[in-house]
Amino acid sequence: MSGFDKVVGSYEEAMAGLEDNMTVIAGGFGLCGIPENLIKEIRRRGTRGLTMVSNNCGTDKYGLGILLVDKQIRKMVASYVGENALFEAQMMSGELEVELTPQGTLAEKMRAGGAGIPAFYTATGYGTPVGEGKEVREFNGRHYILEEAIQGDFSIAKAWKGDRYGNLVFRKTARNFNPMAITAGKVAVVEVEEIVEVGALDPDEIHLPGIYVDRLIQGTFEKNIEQRTVRSA
Amino acid sequence: MALTREQLAQRVAQEFQDGYYINLGIGIPTLAANYVPEGVEVMLQSENGLLGMGPFPRDDEVDPDLINAGKQTVTMARGASLFSSADSFAMIRGGHVDLTVLGAFEVDCQGNIASYMIPGKLIKGMGGAMDLVAGADNIIVTMTHASKHGESKLLRECTLPLTGKGCIKRVLTDLALLDIEDGSFILRERAPGVSVEEIAQLTAGELVIPDLVPEMTFP
Numbered sequence: 201m202s203g204f205d206k207v208v209g210s211y212e213e214a215m216a217g218l219e220d221n222m223t224v225i226a227g228g229f230g231l232c233g234i235p236e237n238l239i240k241e242i243r244r245r246g247t248r249g250l251t252m253v254s255n256n257c258g259t260d261k262y263g264l265g266i267l268l269v270d271k272q273i274r275k276m277v278a279s280y281v282g283e284n285a286l287f288e289a290q291m292m293s294g295e296l297e298v299e300l301t302p303q304g305t306l307a308e309k310m311r312a313g314g315a316g317i318p319a320f321y322t323a324t325g326y327g328t329p330v331g332e333g334k335e336v337r338e339f340n341g342r343h344y345i346l347e348e349a350i351q352g353d354f355s356i357a358k359a360w361k362g363d364r365y366g367n368l369v370f371r372k373t374a375r376n377f378n379p380m381a382i383t384a385g386k387v388a389v390v391e392v393e394e395i396v397e398v399g400a401l402d403p404d405e406i407h408l409p410g411i412y413v414d415r416l417i418q419g420t421f422e423k424n425i426e427q428r429t430v431r432s433a
Numbered sequence: 434m435a436l437t438r439e440q441l442a443q444r445v446a447q448e449f450q451d452g453y454y455i456n457l458g459i460g461i462p463t464l465a466a467n468y469v470p471e472g473v474e475v476m477l478q479s480e481n482g483l484l485g486m487g488p489f490p491r492d493d494e495v496d497p498d499l500i501n502a503g504k505q506t507v508t509m510a511r512g513a514s515l516f517s518s519a520d521s522f523a524m525i526r527g528g529h530v531d532l533t534v535l536g537a538f539e540v541d542c543q544g545n546i547a548s549y550m551i552p553g554k555l556i557k558g559m560g561g562a563m564d565l566v567a568g569a570d571n572i573i574v575t576m577t578h579a580s581k582h583g584e585s586k587l588l589r590e591c592t593l594p595l596t597g598k599g600c601i602k603r604v605l606t607d608l609a610l611l612d613i614e615d616g617s618f619i620l621r622e623r624a625p626g627v628s629v630e631e632i633a634q635l636t637a638g639e640l641v642i643p644d645l646v647p648e649m650t651f652p
Contacts (some may be wrong), residue, residue, distance in 0.1 A: 212469060229481045229482075229500070230481075232503070233498065242537050276560060280558035281556075282558065286552045288556075298556075300465050300550075301561075302559050302560075302563035303480065303522065303563075304518075304521075304526060304561060304568075306518075307521070308519060308522065314649040322526065323568070324564045325563050326598060327545075327595060327597070327598025328598065329595070330551075330559075372498040372499045372509075373479070373498060374498040375515060376481050376517065377517070378516045379519070380518065381518050407517075423498070425506060426500075426504040427500075427505040427506065428495060428505075429489045430490055430491060430506070431488055431489040431490070
């Protein structure tokens with residue numbers, strides 16, 4: 201047993217220590233590359249008052265959307281939430297606080313949060329509702345707003361393959377927000393389709409080094425598709 | 434006649450140049466990928482982490498791990514690459530994308546755009562649109578010129594919450610192609626059979642009409 205071995209034996213163990221009112225950062229884009237079993241574990245635990253940070257909030261049936269059923273989420277930080285009727289209802293009634301954040305700014309907030317950068321300037325959102333109340337500075341004749349980094353008590357993410365040390369490889373567009381989400385969590389929990397032995401991954405192919413990963417678990421995935429779109433053969 | 438969705442997409446595609454990296458928004462902009470001109474090679478960027486987007490998959494090619502920013506299943510073109518959302522928006526913010534095409538509810542003659550929220554009615558979020566309009570120099574907005582009730586969407590000042598301030602320089606509507614310069618819309622082209630007067634009547638913002646306003650041509 202190595203001190204670098206990140207593998208845990210159960211989903212219960214994977215999310216141990218998650219408490220009410222914590223902030224959780226989740227990887228995924230739509231239903232692509234979401235940590236679906238870790239989300240189900242949060243639902244099973246019944247943790248409440250959560251601040252969830254994720255590009256989207258799933259759909260009515262899948263992904264983070266299932267945490268809305270018992271109103272486990274108090275606040276959602278996301279760029280796009282148009283795929284979920286329950287979300288809209290809770291937002292309109294004021295039960296759910298929503299902080300709409302531009303997608304690139306959200307990715308950068310996570311990246312900065314994991315990289316020890318407390319805030320950064322960006323042109324995105326200047327002169328819009330997103331920029332209201334934020335510091336504005338001019339560089340080379342352009343206006344930029346100051347955006348603060350995000351860190352989570354936990355982060356939950358999905359990768360394709362991982363070795364026991366937590367070195368990760370993602371697959372196609374299921375990478376999306378996952379690498380940054382992992383770096384920005386105090387406890388970073390990752391589920392993968394396959395755990396391989398240390399040394400099985402070529403160091404050159406590793407997308408995210410295991411230093412960022414605290415807990416690793418192998419799961420099976422439904423991989424639901426939001427918009428199955430095909431061309432005729 | 435006002436342009437059809439297909440004609441709008443065709444006119445957008447006439448702006449594509451060989452070697453362009455292009456981000457196409459959901460809807461009409463996406464359709465433009467079907468009309469890339471002969472001899473022109475472009476690479477489509479999808480902000481969820483794909484450069485070199487291919488056509489929709491055949492039934493047996495569908496991969497839940499490969500989608501576009503509209504959450505539709507897609508394929509990869511030859512020479513494609515994959516990356517994280519942070520890298521994707523570094524491309525966009527860093528000004529590396531040559532052309533961005535997106536839709537809007539309103540634009541005004543100061544180059545402001547409103548496209549993501551109708552307070553009290555539609556609150557879905559901006560997705561990547563705010564980053565795209567702030568990061569790109571070359572943007573085309575595609576939209577209908579007026580609402581179903583005949584109210585202009587090309588305004589003196591946007592009434593809805595802004596997606597970006599002073600960042601739009603070119604608008605393609607179902608009636609006309611217009612540039613935005615020094616606080617005015619400049620009428621550059623009109624849809625076949627649509628008169629300058631008709632366009633002027635449906636443009637609420639300051640409009641400059643050059644002596645010659647050619648009709649758009651379609652192959």
